[in-house]
Amino acid sequence: MAGRGGLGRPRRAGTAAGGDRGAAWPVGHDPVSAPQAPLRFAGYAAIFDKRDSGGDVIRQGAFARSLTQRAERGERLPLYWQHRPDRRIGWIDAAIEDHRGLRVTGTIDASAGLPARALVTRAVNGLSFGYRVTAGHATPDGRELHAVDILEVSLVSRPMQPSARVHLAG
Structure with missing residues (x-):
């Protein structure tokens, strides 16, 4: 990912995100800095009742036991x-099953670098x-999943469930 869209290369001050020198940002403003x-x-980390690209369908209630057990243990x-355990970039603050799927809110560490910039841009x-x-x-x-033990959530380029998307929150 580092080579695409200029995310891995430093950008000269005053150059817009697309590299167009005619659309300058204010001096001192770098839209992709950490x-x-x-x-x-x-x-949403998961969407209920929709087949993902691997053939799995997650059913409502599939996360309930795992989330309850994690909460009881204080985990x-x-x-x-990108599912890399050596690249923890933050924490999930809340994970709740609603009518649509597993809705999560969380925090990305300020020190996350590229992943934080990738989300911002x-x-x-x-x-x-x-x-x-x-x-x-x-x-x-494929498979129908009625109960799963959730281990982690990942910020990814290509989710298995195309509707599993994230956005910045206030």
Whole structure:
């Protein structure tokens, strides 16, 4: 990802995000510099009853037990960059099942660098999650998941569920 869209290269002051020197930002303003404070975000890590690109369908209630157990143990869900456990970039502050899916809110660390810039510039806006299946069954088209143990949420370039998206929150 570092080579696309200029995210991995420093940009000269006064150059717009697309590299067009005719559309300058105010002097001293770099739209893709690392945020100085943690970023708050919200979005859906999972969408219920829609088949993902791997053939899985998550059913409503699939996260309930895992989320309750984590809360009872006082465990926070980590936020990873592209499912890489060596790149924890923040934490999930709340994860709630609603009628649509698993809605999450969280914080990206100010020190996250590229992932934070990618979210700010909307170069990356997908969410995904890591899990273990605890109840489900195979179907002709994939799997139906009735209960999962959620392990992490990730900011990703290409979510398995195309509707699993994230946005900055106030």
